[in-house]
Structure formats: C-alpha cells, structure tokens
Amino acid sequence: MELFPWPWRDVEIFLLILVRVGMVLFLFPFFSSRLIPLQCKAGLCLLLTALFFPVAALGDARLPSSAAGLLRLILSELAVGMVLGFLVQIFFEAVSMMGQVAGFQTGFSITNIMDPQNGVQVSVLSNMASLVALALFLALDGHHFFLRAIQESYEIVPVGGLVLKEEPLLDLMNRAGEIFVLSIKMGAPVIVGLLFLQAALGLVSKAIPQMNVMIVAFPLQIVLGLFFFGISLKVVQMLTERYLATLGPLLMNTLAWMKG
Secondary structure, three states: OOOOOOOOHHHHHHHHHHHHHHHHHOOOOOOOOOOOOOOHHHHHHHHHHHHHHHHHHOOOOOOOOOHHHHHOOOOHHHHHHHHHHHHHHHHHHHHHHHHOOOOHHHHHHOOOOOOOOOOOOHHHHHHHHHHHHHHHHHOOOOHHHHHHHHHHHHHOOOOEOOOOOHHHHHHHHHHHHHHHHHHHOOOOOHHHHHHHHHHHHHHHHHHHHOOHHHHHEEEEHHHHHHHHHHHHHHHHHHHHHHHHHHHHHHHHHHHHOOOO
16 A cells, blocks of 8 residues: 555645645635634645645646746745735725724724734724624625635636736736725715814814814714714725625636736
8 A cells, every 4th residue: 555645746736726725815804813723724725725626636737847846836826826815905905994094083093902813003993894894795705706716716827827927917006006095985984074073173163262172072073983984884885895796807807817
C-alpha cells in the first residue's frame, strides 16, 4: 500500500486552489474577524478547497517543474484571490467610512469603541453600520453569490491562467475611488440633516444672543443625528441590494480581463 496514493500533480493543484480560496476568505468581511478561531478558518478553507478541486482540476493547468515557476503560480493565485476579496471589501469599507462620518457629525467620535472584527478603535455608529451591512449581506444570500463567483472564477481564470493587463488594474483603482462616493451617498441624510441643524443654530445664536446654544445644540444634535442615521441605514439596505445585483457580473467582467 502506498503511503501517499495521490499524484503529485493533484497535490500541487490542491495547494494552489487553497491559496486562492484562503486569500478570498482572508479578505471576506465576516470570516476575517479575529473572533473566529484559526482552526475554524483553516478547516473551512480546506473544506472549500476540496469542494472546488473537481472544478479546477478539469482545466489543463500547466504546472512548472521549477521552484520559480511554482512561485509565480502561487503569486498569480494570490492576485486572483485578492481581486475577488477586494471587490467585496470595497462596499463594507464604504459603509464603515459612512459610520465614521456620521459619528463625527453626531458627536460620537469622542467615544470610540473596539471593533471586535478588526481589532481597531472605531466610532459607535461605524461599528453599528458595519454590523447592519454584514447582516444584510448574509440575509440577502450574498455569501452564496460570492461562493458561486469563486467557483466560476476557475472557469474564467483557471489555475496558472492569470495574465496581468492594464485594464483590470485601472478598473480596480477606479473601484477603490468609489469608496468615498458610496460613503457620501449612504451618509447623505446625516450630513445634510446636521448641516441644516448647524445653520439653524447659527441663526438662533445671532437672533437670540442670550441663549446658550451649546447646551441646546448637543442633545438636539444627538437626537437628530440618530434619526438621520436610521434613514442612512435604509439607504445602506437599498445600496446593498443593488450591490448584490451587480456583484456577480462585476466579478466575472474583472476576471475576464485577467485571463490569458
């Protein structure tokens, strides 16, 4: 009986699939949380790799015999996984930025809390917005779209089939610039509402100099800020549904530019 019954070519393909799947899950918003034990992360990576192995093994992967060629394949699989994870992470970074802006406008930026997922100090509203966006993403079966995209990525860009071109790099740079645009769209109710509040308080302070506007402004700013933040969460829901509707074609079009 052989000690290692699998062909070495299948082992290499399995490890290359593991590299792509592991990078995607490393950038996935919920799975990258520090709250999840490393054993669970490793187990899920191995499970998904075993599920995707028959799909990826169907392609004619040109496996090199040299260490330099194998390193190039590993880097190419890392690049594909980074692209897939990055296109999903953009939306959640925009939601987090919206929460930071809303917290600053409302006055909650002085009471930052520890984000249990990323291990950094964030605003209370930013943490709430991120959790709401993640719950919506999972409730709308966004993880199913994402797993299907990983499966289809092996049909578009098989193992060893990555070719770096200028078009996908420029598109990724433009997508990264959309983080600020999306955050402004989501936080528009809070930004505009509190801007009008500040203008109204300024007029009141000019009309009634005897009134201590600071004492009145702080609780009023919190109440109206939370009210408009609730409206912003509704905007987050609408943009999440729209984002999931375009997620599949977006991932496929980006990967189509990267194939050889």
